[in-house]
Amino acid sequence: xxxxxxxxxxxxxxxxxxxxxxxxxxxxxxxxxxxxxxxxxxxxxxxxxxxxxxxxxxxxxxxxxxxxxxxxxxxxxxxxxxxxxxxxxxxxxxxxxxxxxxxxxxxxxxxxxxxxxxxxxxxxxxxxxxxxxxxxxxxxxxxxxxxxxxxxxxxxxxxxxxxxxxxxxxxxxxxxxxxxxxxxxxxxxxxxxxxxxxxxxxxxxxxxxxxxxxxxxxxxxxxxxxxxxxxxxxxxxxxxxxxxxxxxxxxxxxxxxxxxxxxxxxxxxxxxxxxxxxxxxxxx
Numbered sequence: 001x002x003x004x005x006x007x008x009x010x011x012x013x014x015x016x017x018x019x020x021x022x023x024x025x026x027x028x029x030x031x032x033x034x035x036x037x038x039x040x041x042x043x044x045x046x047x048x049x050x051x052x053x054x055x056x057x058x059x060x061x062x063x064x065x066x067x068x069x070x071x072x073x074x075x076x077x078x079x080x081x082x083x084x085x086x087x088x089x090x091x092x093x094x095x096x097x098x099x100x101x102x103x104x105x106x107x108x109x110x111x112x113x114x115x116x117x118x119x120x121x122x123x124x125x126x127x128x129x130x131x132x133x134x135x136x137x138x139x140x141x142x143x144x145x146x147x148x149x150x151x152x153x154x155x156x157x158x159x160x161x162x163x164x165x166x167x168x169x170x171x172x173x174x175x176x177x178x179x180x181x182x183x184x185x186x187x188x189x190x191x192x193x194x195x196x197x198x199x200x201x202x203x204x205x206x207x208x209x210x211x212x213x214x215x216x217x218x219x220x221x222x223x224x225x226x227x228x229x230x231x232x233x234x235x236x237x238x239x240x241x242x243x244x245x246x247x248x249x250x251x252x253x254x255x256x257x258x259x260x261x262x263x264x265x266x267x268x269x270x271x272x273x274x275x276x277x278x279x280x281x282x283x284x
Contacts, residue, residue, distance in 0.1 A: 003044055008032050034154055045130045052087055081110035085120055090128040096120045135190045138221050142265050146252055152232050161188045163224040174218065174274045179243035183274060188220045195260025216258040217248060217268040226250070226267070238269060247273045 011032045012019075019025045081103060088099040096117070104110060112120065122140050123130075131137055141159070149155050164173050164182040172186040197213035222230055225241040235251035247269045249255070254264030 004033075004036065004040075007036060007040065031154075034156055037158065042130065042132060048083065049087065049090060052083075077109060077111050078113045078116060081107075081112050082116040082120065085112065086123060086128075089120070089124060093128070096124045133187065139190050139192075139263075142221065146265070152230070152234070152252065155231065157224075157227075160222045160224045160227055161185070161220075165225070170279055172276055172278045174269070174276055176240045176243060176245065176247065177273055177275050178245045179240060180275075181240055181242040182277075183225075183240070183247070183269065184218075184220050184223050188223060190219050190221055190263075192219060192257065192261050192263055195257060195262075197260050199260070201256075201260060213259050216272070217270050218274070219257065219263050219266060219268050222267055238267070245273070 008029055012025075012028055015028065019028060081100075085096065085099050085103055088094060088102060089096060092099070094102075100112065100120075118140075122136060125136050126134055145152075145155060145159065161184065164185050169185060173182050174184050174186075175182050194213055194215070226238065229236065229238065230250060230252075234253060236249065237246055238248045238250055239245065240247055248267075250265070250267045252265040254262055255266035255268065256262050257268070
């Protein structure tokens with residue numbers, strides 16, 4: 001956090017406009033904070049393990065010894081406990097529950113808050129690696145948008161995947177079935193565990209949901225061509241940016257897949273409205 005505040009402080013110092021009250025300072029901080037690039041956060045997260053090892057080395061602690069050093073924080077209950085738990089998970093390849101239990105046997109009064117606990121569980125699911133390309137990471141990041149931007153304004157552009165119509169790639173793309181306009185790439189699909197099917201739709205007539213449980217839509221991350229549609233609007237339709245045919249819908253509050261699983265937030269394109277396009281490597 002200190003490194004991020006340094007970034008904010010430097011940006012404020014070089015501003016051309018002089019801030020004269022607390023509201024202007026608050027607005028300036030929020031504006032700068034939302035513009036900090038994802039690469040900056042990623043670099044800091046990836047450097048955590050290296051920094052911890054450097055501290056241990058400076059203290060004369062050799063790998064494999066029994067000495068333990070805790071990161072110092074004024075309260076020392078949640079943030080520092082989160083960092084140490086993450087280190088234990090990474091160092092000893094443990095799950096969150098076991099790593100946290102080991103820490104509490106040494107310092108019983110630590111208490112990781114629910115937000116950090118959620119992040120540590122995600123860290124476990126990502127096998128103790130920060131993989132920003134993972135569907136799990138992308139879905140988690142999307143769930144935090146409503147918390148940070150409740151009015152759905154000033155959403156960072158980094159949240160939107162590149163428009164495949166304006167960039168080239170060898171990976172599979174998905175096109176509008178009507179006009180063939182490229183809509184998203186395979187890496188934008190946010191897969192989810194298959195739901196329980198008909199029982200998940202208990203509030204509807206059972207006859208409406210019969211047969212094999214299957215997903216009839218692709219749930220994806222937002223793509224750049226959706227940007228103007230998604231801002232300041234809680235839910236609505238997703239239309240092809242070229243031919244305006246209906247492709248699906250979105251809801252920042254979440255929606256239910258045909259398999260019964262709830263996805264929040266939800267950006268879904270119906271499978272029968274798009275075609276998957278793959279490149280074939282033909283050898284002469």
